[in-house]
Amino acid sequence: MTTHDRTPAATTRDAPWQRAARGANLLGDDGRLGITIFEEVTALAQQHSAINLGQGFPDEDGPREILDAARAAIADGANQYAPGQGLAVLRHAIAAHQERFYGLTVDPQTEVIVSTGATESIAAAILAFAGPGDEVLTFEPFYDSYGAVIGLSGATHTTAPLRAPDFQPDAASLEAAFSERTRIVVVNNPHNPTGSVFSRDALELIVRLAERYNAIIVTDEVYEHLTFGAEYVPIASLPGAAGRTLSISSAGKTFSVTGWKIGWLSGPAELVAQVRTAKTFLTYTSGTPFQGAVAQGLALPDEFFTQVAGTLRKKRDLLGEGLRAAGFDVVEPQGTFFTMVDAAPLGIEDATDLARRLPALIGVAAIPVAMFCHAEGAEHTRSMLRFAFCKKFDVIEEGAQRLATLRDRL
Ligand code: PMP
Ligand code: GLN
DSSP states (O other): OOGGGOOOOOOSSOOHHHHHHHHTTOBOTTOOBOOOHHHHHHHHHHHTTOEEOSSOOOSSOOOHHHHHHHHHHHHTTOOSOOOTTOOHHHHHHHHHHHHHHHOOOOOTTTSEEEEEHHHHHHHHHHHHHOOTTOEEEEEESOOHHHHHHHHHHTOEEEEEEBOTTTOOBOHHHHHHHOOTTEEEEEEESSOTTTOOOOOHHHHHHHHHHHHHTTOEEEEEOTTTTOBSSSOOOOGGGSTTTGGGEEEEEEHHHHTTOTTTOEEEEEOOHHHHHHHHHHHHTTTSSOOHHHHHHHHHHHTSOHHHHHHHHHHHHHHHHHHHHHHHHHTOEEEOOSBSSEEEEEOGGGTOSOHHHHHHHHHHHHSEEOEEGGGGSOHHHHHHTTTEEEEEOOSOHHHHHHHHHHHTTHHHHO
16 A cells, blocks of 8 residues: 555544534434535435425525626626625625614724625634633524534534523523633524524523623524514624624525625624634635625615515415424424424424435425434424425425325325
8 A cells, every 4th residue: 555545544533524523413423424414405305306495595586686786796897806804885784784773883894794604704703712621602403503613613512402382592501501611602593493583581691691701692693684573683782792792694595695605794893803814714705796786785775674574474374384284383483494393293203314204205305403403402302393484485385285295104
């Protein structure tokens, strides 16, 4: 064997990629590396020509004017690196958006950065502040990228559960989950996958605990405009929060452009500069022609945002009816693209197994909620599935009809 053929020697310590994979449930106990559940389910859906109610991406284009703006930007030569912080026009639009919707004053020069989706802002924020010996606290179930990046950072991932019936933070377990080592608390509001919109009381408690333990609040608000009547409070707007909060959002959901990967982060100048240091060496800068287009999107009139949520609410209701008729226990979401259900009434104990069979069985795909959890949370959510309703009405209707056949096919 030449030296070139030799696999590098295994070490007893986990490599960073292994910590990332373990953190996002991609690494089995046998050491086998899996793909993300979103990729796995989407591939199964394609293989069986199933209706994909798994991965959360819209199946219709967003506003015409912003698609045209991106095309025009390419034609007009906006095809080289944008500044590392993001185009000024977008940073101004983000600041104006925070002011218009939440009364938050953000300096577009020093308190905003544009990132490659919300995902990069989340990664840069965690990698900037957390490392070995630190704890990063998330709620559970949690979006998979949090677990992966906390793993990469070398910090310990701690969790506070969101449990039935309302999937709001629970005061006692949240207090118990904080410690002197908690460096960051990650909030995701509205919450994927439970669909809960955190109450003002819950958010105030998070701020008090973050103050007590001197933790940074990283809040993922990508579904900020997709709520269905519940009061939505961005945590940065609460007393005591602004000085320690990094607010993250993205164009993907609001404008149905998940493929553009334009996100942003705002917060106090000092913290933003520190995150930017990490961000600069992840991607440096993100899709120039999309940035100006997203700036136009953020400046759309209030009616656009109301209408997006209104249409999505009807889709939620339509899918909810279908899921109830199919025999699931439905958790009515207050926001996001997702409805979580319990399959236990159908005699299902292992929803992960069901999710793998569902595309072949009835031609519908969904995501098992246990994949958003570590061991203990996975026990609690073992029989639960997440269905996405960010799809055309007729697609949801067809999905509901197929779901109606499930009871007989199990
Ligand atoms: N956070 C949450 C809670 C999400 O559901 C998603 C995915 N849609 C993201 C972040 C990723 O956002 P982006 O595509 O902008 O990176
Ligand atoms: N955020 C989307 C979801 O939760 C998809 C994310 C992904 O594929 N990584 O379904």
